[in-house]
Amino acid sequence: MSDPSQACRSATFGLPWPLLNDGLFYNDVVRASDSGLTLIHFYSTKHKNSAPPKGWLQRIQNGQIAVDGEVIRDPDTILRIGSKLVYHRLPWEEPEAPYFLQILYEDDDMIALNKPPGLQVLPGGLFQQRTVLTQLQWWATKPTSSVACQGPHPVPVHRLGRGTSGILLCAKTKLAKTRLAAYFADGTSHIENSSKTSVDLCATRKVTKIYRALVTGIIGEDEVIIKQPIGMVQYPGVAKGLYVATPSGKPSLSKVEVLERDVKKNLTLVQVEIQSGRPHQIRIHLSFIGHPLLEFNACLW
DSSP states (O other), X not given: OOOOTTOSOOOEEOOOOOSSOOOEEXXXXXXXXXXXXXXXXXXXXXXXXTOOHXXXXXXXXXXXXXXXXXXXXXXXXXXXXXXXXXXXXXXXXXXXXOOOEEEEEEOSSEEEEEEOTTOBSSOBTTBSSSBHHHHHHHHHTSTTOTTTTSSSOXXXXXXXXXXXEXXXXXXXXXXXXXXXXXXXXXXXXXXXXXXXXXXXXXXXXXXXXXXEEEEESOOOSSEEEEOOOEEEEEETTEEEEEEEEOTTSBOOOEEEEEEEEETTTTEEEEXXXXXXXXXXXXXXXXXXXXXXXXXXXXXXX
């Protein structure tokens, strides 16, 4: 990494969100097994979780589907092998989300941002435009931006949950992205291949992830080490399943230290250091020990 030529910035950037996003485009290619199917049959069977047959019929008649570059409104159109299909999901108004981002640190390779709660890092679900990535892309195209001449747009190298506030590292160059991603993955690989304690593993990490969290209930111990594996299980109504504490999951390690106890409100303020980076790890681990999360903030060291 280069020397910090522009460190200790306190500038903010961000543009207000448009009322509607740009919609989404989904691509398919007709395989040999699908050749001869009608357009409506293809979408209502291959993507039945997206909409019922009547919904796909309406989309086709609205001109939202193109075959080999031509908009097709006839649902009974016969598909041929190799044809390219494009479905355009119409623009929609995304849920409210903040858009201002504060620069905590910046040099020629990376940017550290203070991500506010309520802002998603990368596109997903209902949030396709209202994300940190979009604001970074818009910011990088401004002539006055400090990253305007850095080549590719800056990109986040890790994630924070939409409801989580804290430090988010973003890379300006491909080399920085590769190295930072490797630093974040390093601790997880040690968890999978070692039986060392949390204290031992801390010395092997180049990036340490520390969170402050407010949880329900009073934690009696001053320090708790949680080693419960985390994995995905199937759940009715959730296509991809849910991440939960499960013996069949991947090794996970969290170190919880009590900072303050509020007996009257039945709350505990804790500091959580995670050595692995499983999806929803802090929420799952704190719930696993009987103290569900109320809110938390992320720090990096």
